[in-house]
Amino acid sequence: MCIAIPGKITKLLDEYTAMVDFGGVERKVNLDLITGSEEIIPGLNILVHVGYAISIISEDERKEISEILEQLENDE
C-alpha cells in the first residue's frame, strides 16, 4: 500500500510547504515530516505520499545498489 512518487522541489513556499514537480505535474507538498534534519532546497529529490514528503531520496545510495547487483552477477 501507500503509493508514493518521487518529485523535485522547485520552490519553497513557506517554512513547511514547497512546490514540487513530478515530471510535468506540479503540486504543493507538505514538508513537516522531513524538515529539521537536512537542508531543504530547490532541486532536492523527495518521496511524496498523500501530499507529504516522507523521505529524501539519496542518489548515492541508489548507485550503491546497482553495484550490489553487479557483484551478485559476478558471483556466478
Added chain:
Amino acid sequence: MCIAIPGKITKLLDEYTAMVDFGGVERKVNLDLITGSEEIIPGLNILVHVGYAISIISEDERKEISEILEQLENDE
C-alpha cells in the same frame, strides 16, 4: 384585483376547513372569514379568494338582478 371564483362545498373537514369543488377541480378552502353567521353545509356556494371563502353566494339576490335588467329594458 383579487381573483375570486365560486365553488360548492363538498365536504367539511374540520370546524374551519372544507373541500370545495370548482367545476372539476377540488381544493381545501379555509372558512375562517365566513363561519359563525350562517349554517355552513355541503352544497353551499361560496366565493373563494386565495384559498379563503370570503362570501356566501346568494342565488336569491342573483335572480333579483335579472329582474332589474328586465325592468330597465321595459323602461324604454
Added chain:
Amino acid sequence: MTKKNIITMEHGAGGQVMQGLISKSILGNISNRSAGTVGLDDLDDGATIALPADFNSSYEIVITTDSHVVKPLFFPGGDIGKLAVCGTVNDLTVMGARPVALTCAIVVSEGFEREILEEIIQSMDLTAKEARVAIVTGDTKTIPRNELDSIIINTSGIGFAPRIIRDNGLSPEDMIILTGTIGDHGISLLSHREGFNFNTKLESDVSPLNDLLEKSLQITTHDGRSAITAMKDPTRGGLSASINEMTQKSNVGVILEEEDIPIKSAVRSACEMLGLDPYEIANEGKAIMGVRPEYADEVLELLHSHKYGKDAAIIGKVVAEHQGKVLLRTPIGSLRQLNMPVGDPIPRVC
C-alpha cells in the same frame, strides 16, 4: 445589489423572453445553421437534411431534438418517459414526416432509484411501440446529486417526409383545425405542485400523434401539394405561442372563434382560480394546423374517427388582413388580439 445578466425560468417558457434568448444568444452566435431546406433559423419543429447528390428519392429527411425535464416524473396520464417519446414523435409528425427512429440520452443523478428508471424506460418502450418507432442508439450519464436532483431525457428523432409541412405555410382561406382540448397537460402537472394541491381527475394529454395524423398527411391536391398547409404541436407557450408563430411566419392574419376552441371544464376552472390563460398552457398530444378549405371537412372527419382526435374542431380561419396577428372572436362577438405569451404562465391572485 448588482444585476447580472442571468438565465431565469422565463428563458425556457416558450414565450417572447425565450425567443429573445434563442435569437440573440444562440442563432446570433452560430454560423452554419442549415443543412437542407429547413434549418435553425426557421425555428420550426425540426430541420430537414439535404441528401448526398447520389440519393435519388422523393422523400426528405427530418430530424428534431428535445430534452425533457418534467416534474413530477409521474403524473396523471403519463410520465417523463412517455413524454420524451411523444415530444419527438410529434415534432417529426407536425413536420410531415413519418417517425422512424429515436435516440435516447439519459442524464441521471446519483441516488436515483433504479426501479424508477426502469419504469420510465418501460413507459418509453410502450409509447415507442404505439408510435411504431425504434430506439436505436443512446447515452447514459450520471452526475453528482448536488448538481442534479433527478433525471433528464433527451430524445432526438429522425423521420422521412414525402412532403415537408412547414409552420409558415398558412394562406388566406385556410381553416385552422385543433385536434382536441387545450391545457390538459399543463394544468394536470400544476395541480400536483407544492403550494397548489388541487384534486382533479384531469389527465395529461400526452400521446403520440403520428397515427392520428397519418391519413390526413396523405391527402394531396391534384398537383401533389399537401392538404395541410402548416402545422405545429402547441407545447410550451400553448396554443397562443404556436398559432402566433404560424401567423407571423406565414405573413397572414388568423381569426379564431373562442366558442369553438375545445377546453375541459376542469382546465377552465383551474385557470380561473390561478389567473392563468388556458391558451398559454402546454399541451403534449395536440396539433394545430392550417388546412386548405376544400379539405377541412375530410381532415376533421379523419381526426374524429381516431381516439386522439374525438374533440378535434375547426377553430378559425386564415385571413389576408391583420397581418401577423391572431384575433379571437369572443362570445360577445368582439374581436380581440391573442398575443404571444411573454414568459412562464405564473399563477396569479390578481
Added chain:
Amino acid sequence: MTKKNIITMEHGAGGQVMQGLISKSILGNISNRSAGTVGLDDLDDGATIALPADFNSSYEIVITTDSHVVKPLFFPGGDIGKLAVCGTVNDLTVMGARPVALTCAIVVSEGFEREILEEIIQSMDLTAKEARVAIVTGDTKTIPRNELDSIIINTSGIGFAPRIIRDNGLSPEDMIILTGTIGDHGISLLSHREGFNFNTKLESDVSPLNDLLEKSLQITTHDGRSAITAMKDPTRGGLSASINEMTQKSNVGVILEEEDIPIKSAVRSACEMLGLDPYEIANEGKAIMGVRPEYADEVLELLHSHKYGKDAAIIGKVVAEHQGKVLLRTPIGSLRQLNMPVGDPIPRVC
C-alpha cells in the same frame, strides 16, 4: 440502514457497472431496438437507419447522441461547447460517416450567466465550423437552480457513410492504430478538481476527428471494403474500455505493445500519484482502429501528416488466439491482461 437499488457515479463511468445498467435496465426494457443494420443492441458509437424503399443510394444514414455534463465547463484546451460538438462528430466519424448536421438541446439552470452561455455557443460554432457540420435544430430548457446547478448540452448527429465501420470488425493480422497520446482529457480535467489542485501545462485533447480520418476512410480494397476494419473513440473508460469492447465483439484476441502506446509524461506522473491507470482515462480527440495489415503504413502516414495525428502509432495487432482478451506486452516482455474497467477511475492512495 436499508439498501436501495440506486444509481451511483459508477453507472455512468463507461465500465462494467455501466454495461450492466445499460443491458439490464435499458436494453432489457426496450422492444424496438433497430431501424437498420446497427441498432441499440450493438452498443456501437451510433446506429444506422435503413432508407425507405424508393431511396436508391450507396450511402447509409448514421445517427448518434451524447449528453455532455463536464465540470469545470472551461478547462485547458476546451470547454463543454467544443466537447459537445466533438463528441458527436467523432462518434459519427468512427462509424465511417461524414458528419453533416447536429441538433443541440441545452438544459440550463436559472441563474446561469448569459455571457457564459454565449461563450459556450461561440465555442460550439468554432468547432462546428472546423468540422464542417451545421447545427440545424435545437431546444432550450431552463430548470430551477435547486434542481440543476449548471448546464447540460445534448448533441445528436446525422451523417452519411459510404461504408459503415463497425466496432466488431477486427480480424486476425489487423494492425491496431491509435491516433495519439492517451489520457490527456481526463487528467487535465482531474487536475482542476477540488481536492487535487495540480499545476500542469497539460491540455485536453478534445478535437473533431473527421478531417483527420477522412482520407483514411476512403482507402478501400480492390473489392471495395474499407481498409479500416473497426473503429471507436476511446472516451469514458479510456483505451481499455474501447479496445476490450472491440476485441470481445469481434471474437478475436488483441496484443498491445505497452512501450508503443503514446502517453505524455505529465499524464504518466499524475496517474502514478493518484494510483490511476492511464488506459482507463477518458480521451476526447482520439480514435482506436483496426487496419488491414497491408494498409497500416499508408494510414499511419496519413495520420502523421495531420495536426491531430502527429503522435499516431501502431500499438499492437489482432490475433486469432486469446479470444475476447486484450493482452499487453509489458516492458519486461511479459504478457498481462488489460481488463475492462469496473467503474469510475477513482484516485487512490494505495
Added chain:
Amino acid sequence: MSMEAKLLKSICDRSRPIRIMHICGTHERTISRYGLRNVLPKEIEILSGPGCPVCVTPVEDIDIAIALARSGIIITSYGDMLRVPGSSMNLMEARSEGCDIRTVYSIDDAITIAKEHPSRDVVFFAIGFETTAPTNAATLLRKPPKNFSLLTSHRLIPPALLHLLDETNIDAFIAPGHVCAITGIQPYQQFADLGFPIVSAGFEANDVLLSILMLLEQSRLGRPIVENAYPSVVRRKGNLKAQEMMASVFDVADAQWRGLGTIKNSGLKLKNEFADHDAVLVHENVIRSYKKETSYERINVDKCRCADILKGKEEPDHCPLFGTDCTPVTPIGSCMVSQEGMCYNWYQYRNV
C-alpha cells in the same frame, strides 16, 4: 337575444361621452378577454385604475424581500410578485441566484411550509387590498408557528382613489366587487358625494356591462349614488367578521404606491401585539444592514408617468421611458408591470 346582447343594446341606446375607471385587475381581465372596449360606443371610454396590489408594491419592499431571501430565509409569495422589479432585480432573478423563494396559492400553504421547516425562518410576503388582508389577519389570529412572519405591504383602495381625484379626468367608477364583498359599498359613498357615479360590479361580461349601463343611467339622471350591481356576493355592510379580524390585527397607516408616491392612510401595518410575526421587526438586523448598503438611484423611476396615466392626463407614449427602458420584459412603473396596466397593453397591443 343573449343577455350580453340585450345589455349592449341598452348601453348603445343610452350612450353618452363618459370616462369610466375600474380599479380591479379582474375587471380589466374580463374587459380585455371579451374585447368589451371594441363593442362599446367610442364615446364610452374604460380606463384602468391602480387596481393591481402587486404592481403598486414599492421598489423598497421588493428589495427588502430579496435581502431577507439572501440572508437564507424562505420567502413565500403569490406568483404575481415574482416579476415585479426591485431596484436591481425581481424575485424571480433572486431565486435564479440561489435564493429560496416559493410561490403559494394561499397563506395556508406558506404556513405548511413553515411547519415543514421548523429550523428555518419563513416569511410570507403579504400583499393585497381589502380582499386579501383578512386572510392574513385570520392566519395571525390562529397562532402561526414561531418561525413564521409576515412582510406586509397591504394597500387600501378608497384613499388611493381619493388621491387620484385631485386633478382627474374621470367621470365615473366601477367599484371592485371582491373588495366590496369584504368592505361593503359604504366606503364608496364618499365618491358619490363628490359627484361621481359609482357601481360595485361582478366579473362576468354581463356583470360589467350591467354596471356600465347603471353608470350611464346615473349620469343621464345627474344623480350620482353608490349602487350594488353584484348583490349575490356583495352585501351593503360587507363581511363583518372579516372586517373585525382585519381591525384587530392591522392599524391604518400611510403607504407608498409605485408610480403614485406616498398616500395618506392608504396602507395597513401590523399592531404591536403581533410584533413576533412582523418580519420587519423579527428580522430587523438583516433589514438594517441591507438598508445601510443601499442608495436608491431613482433616476429612471422618477421619469415614470404612471400617476398622470392613471389620472387620465397622459398617454403612455408620452413617457420618455416607454418602449425603450420600460417594456413588459423590463418594466419600470406599475402600468408596465401589470398585465392590466395601460402601458403594458399599449405596448403589447399597439405593436410599438
Added chain:
Amino acid sequence: MSMEAKLLKSICDRSRPIRIMHICGTHERTISRYGLRNVLPKEIEILSGPGCPVCVTPVEDIDIAIALARSGIIITSYGDMLRVPGSSMNLMEARSEGCDIRTVYSIDDAITIAKEHPSRDVVFFAIGFETTAPTNAATLLRKPPKNFSLLTSHRLIPPALLHLLDETNIDAFIAPGHVCAITGIQPYQQFADLGFPIVSAGFEANDVLLSILMLLEQSRLGRPIVENAYPSVVRRKGNLKAQEMMASVFDVADAQWRGLGTIKNSGLKLKNEFADHDAVLVHENVIRSYKKETSYERINVDKCRCADILKGKEEPDHCPLFGTDCTPVTPIGSCMVSQEGMCYNWYQYRNV
C-alpha cells in the same frame, strides 16, 4: 541486456520452490502491471498479503462514517474508501443518497475544506498504515480548525504479519518499502528471527526483482535476515521525526481487520490530549444513536475466507460466496474489495 533481463536471468539461475508474500498494494501494482508472475519460474509463487489499509477497514468503521455523513457532517476521505462496503452500503452510495462526502488527495485538502466551511463540521476519515499515520499526526500537531476532527482507522503492519504466521504456508516476505521509509527495517527483524527471509523493496520492476533475488539468495544460504533493497529511500532507523510525531499523537491499541478479526496491538488510537479532534468523541451522540439502531447481520461476512486465503491455506473459489454474492461490483471481504486482492484478481483474470 536490460537491468530487468539481467535480474530475471539471475533469478532463474537461483530458482527454487518458494512462496513469497508481499504486504503492499503498490508492490502488487508493480507485479501485475509488469506481468512479473508470468516471467518468473513457476516454483516461485508471489502472494498478496493484507497490504491494503482501505480494504481491511472493518464494516463498523464504514458504517460510522456513513452515520456521521447522514447527520450532516462533511466527510472527507481518500478516493479508495468510496467503494469499501459497510453493512448496507458504501460511501459512494451514501453520497448518492445526498450525503456530503468529498474525496481528497491529502489531509491538507480536508483542512482547506474545514476552513472554507467554518459553520459546518468536517471529519477526515483517517486510514492507512505507518506511512500515512504520520501525515495525520503532523496535521493534529499544527492545531487544525475547531470544526475539524479525525475518524481514525489506522493499522500497523508487523502485528498483522505476526498474526498470519500462526498457521501459514509462506516462506519469505517482501517488506513494504514506503512503510519502511517511516519505520526503518528494525520492526521486521523479528520475522528474520522466526526464520523468514525478509527484504524491504522499492516499486520499480527491477526493485521487486532485486528483492526476489535477495530472498532466493537468503533462502539458498539458509540464513534469514532483514535486508534493505531500497536504500535510496529507506534508512535503517527510518524517519525519526515522523516516528516521534506519530508517538506523540497516537497510542497503540488492538484493532479489528476485515476478514482477519481482532489483532492485538495492531492499530492506533488518538491520545486523550487530542480528544477535541477525535471524531468518535466529538460526535459521540451521533455515533451512540446510530449504534442503538444497528444490529449486524454478519451471515455473509462470516462466510468470508479472506483469512485463510491470506495465510495461503485456501484458494478463492473454495469460498462459498466467491463469484456469486461476492464480486468486484458487490465485494464482501477485503480480498475482493481491493484491486490487489487475491479474490478480485482471481475473478477478473480467470473469467469465472
